[in-house]
Amino acid sequence: MYTNAFLPGWKFSKRIKCVLLSLLVFFIALVFVYFTCYKTSELDPTSQSTARILGEPARVPREYWEDLPVCSAIIRGELMGKKDEIARLLRPRERLSEEFYRGATTDCDAYKDKRGFIAAPLSAEERDFPIAYSMVIHGDVKLFERLLRTIYQPQNVYCVHLDQKSPEAFQEAVRAIVSCFTNVFVASKLESVSWGTWSIAQAHLNCMDDLLKSPVEWKYLLNTCGSDLPIKTNAEMVRALKLLNGQNSIYSDAFPDHNLHRWQYHHEVITNNNVYSTIARTDIRKTPPPIPMFYGSTYIVVTREFVKHVLEDEEVQNFIEWSKDTIMPEEHLWASLNRVSSMPGSVPAHSKYHRTDMTSIGRLVLWSGEAGDVTKGAAYPPCTSVIRREVCVLGVGDLPWVFRQHHLMANKFDPQVDDIAIRCIEAILISKR
Structure with missing residues (x-):
């Protein structure tokens, strides 16, 4: 008879001890498989198993989730004016x-x-x-x-x-x-x-x-x-x-x-x-x-x-x-x-x-002619991108303001001017589904 080191006072035969050790090893292996496979897939938004867990009936391309951390920082205003750093953090995409x-x-x-x-x-x-x-x-x-x-x-x-x-x-x-x-x-x-x-x-x-x-x-x-996108x-x-x-x-x-x-x-x-x-x-x-x-x-x-x-x-x-x-x-x-x-x-x-246009919900447009210091009465903040026909082509610097508005859609976007702004719209919306 042997004394169990884990349970003092309890005595087990050699065969029982082997069975208990086998069960312990099996349990550890099961936990390892769970956290390395199931939990990994649960946290991986691009996996098909995630779609089933979240009720998401579509595979989300990985590129959106790769953009999400940077885009979230942009929306929070943490990367304001740092276009070079943003471009460095986000991989270029094929057109x-x-x-x-x-x-x-x-x-x-x-x-x-x-x-x-x-x-x-x-x-x-x-x-x-x-x-x-x-x-x-x-x-x-x-x-x-x-x-x-x-x-x-x-x-x-x-x-x-x-x-x-x-x-x-x-x-x-x-x-x-x-x-x-x-x-x-x-x-x-x-x-x-x-x-x-x-x-x-x-x-x-x-x-x-x-x-x-x-x-x-x-x-x-x-x-x-x-040139519209939803917000x-x-x-x-x-x-x-x-x-x-x-x-x-x-x-x-x-x-x-x-x-x-x-x-x-x-x-x-x-x-x-x-x-x-x-x-x-x-x-x-x-x-x-x-x-x-x-x-x-x-x-x-x-x-x-x-x-x-x-x-x-x-x-x-x-x-x-x-x-x-x-x-x-x-x-x-x-x-x-x-x-x-x-x-x-x-x-x-x-x-x-x-x-x-600001009290209806259909479309958000930043009109450059009414932009300026909002604390001094301007209707809109300054456009951080380029202006066409008095309309701001929205860029990454405009996104913190854009996402604070109640509108359903926004205009105008142009990938030739700022493709990252469009990528961030996509990443943010997909993450909120």
């Missing part, structure tokens, strides 16, 4: 071509998995609140894919309007991507989109018509362009839209005096080479508008009922026809319609109900 997408989408299941598209609703709340998107794009296929991936959910529906004059290789690549999804489609009618003309509004109207014909019973519509997850968007309680959220303010000429005079569209168009004011005054005029934005957040009314109501159609010879009509069209009492989700025309 993908149109040919890549045409080849990758020949196997749609593999493409969607490798590129990190969500494969199933992430929650019952999101599943039961589908959103529609009207996407008017014209150039960068990679940026289009990044926009689509960050807003994509299988319960939502997406209409993609391709500018007729965009390069053929771009159109083919976009159509290849779209072909891999049952809830993403190219608009049935395409326009040649030109700045300042009715074509921008018409492109979204074409998508609205197609989206209403979709079998998806979506609740709200958001419209986007190719909220789909779940955060759903909760924000529910809080609207059937109202629209549209930038709709008093019309500035210096912009009254936009609709007071008839404008002519001048087409060059049957493709590119410009718009010019004439001396012909227009008839008074059929409804009160308000100033706003292209970007809107509207209910399904609002969209249906726009396409079917005779009064709205009259206003649309009246607006077609104005300049930048999309900046008064939605803003004015949302102040008509018969429009679903509208608000009264009284000045108490004015909304600016």
Whole structure:
């Protein structure tokens, strides 16, 4: 008989002691396997087992999680002004071509998995609140894919309007991507989109018509362009839209005096080479508008009922026809319609109900003309990147401010100007799913 050193006073036979030691070794080995395999996979956000543990029905490409620590520090403002250090910490990425997408989408299941598209609703709340998107794009296929991936959910529906004059290789690549999804489609009618003309509004109207014909019973519509990115997850968007309680959220303010000429005079569209168009004011005054005029934005957040009314109501159609010879009509069209009492989700025309771009939730834009020291009354902080047409092309230095805002989307982004800012948008949103 032997005395057990671990349990004084207890006596075991040699055989029992061997069994106990074997069990102890087995238990230690089991713990080792658990922490090196199971727990490792649990902590590895790119693994398929993580998808099962977290209920995440898609593989998240490792590149996003590699960016996350640096991007989180950027959002917290810890790397402000340290572009060289940020570039050193983040590995450069290959810029993908149109040919890549045409080849990758020949196997749609593999493409969607490798590129990190969500494969199933992430929650019952999101599943039961589908959103529609009207996407008017014209150039960068990679940026289009990044926009689509960050807003994509299988319960939502997406209409993609391709500018007729965009390069053929771009159109083919976009159509290849779209072909891999049952809830993403190219608009049935395409326009040649030109700045300042009715074509921008018409492109979204074409998508609205197609989206209403979709079998998806979506609740709200958001419209986007190719330089947009979301700054909220789909779940955060759903909760924000529910809080609207059937109202629209549209930038709709008093019309500035210096912009009254936009609709007071008839404008002519001048087409060059049957493709590119410009718009010019004439001396012909227009008839008074059929409804009160308000100033706003292209970007809107509207209910399904609002969209249906726009396409079917005779009064709205009259206003649309009246607006077609104005300049930048999309900046008064939605803003004015949302102040008509018969429009679903509208608000009264009284000045108490004015909304600016900062009090509506559709789109965050940093306008350089109103930027400066916010402690001294400026509307926006200074742009840390480059400025185009008075709009800041958002960079990493702007992201701390961007992520403090309540908007659903932000504009404008350009990978040629600051690709890291886009990478960080992706990494932050994916980490919050």
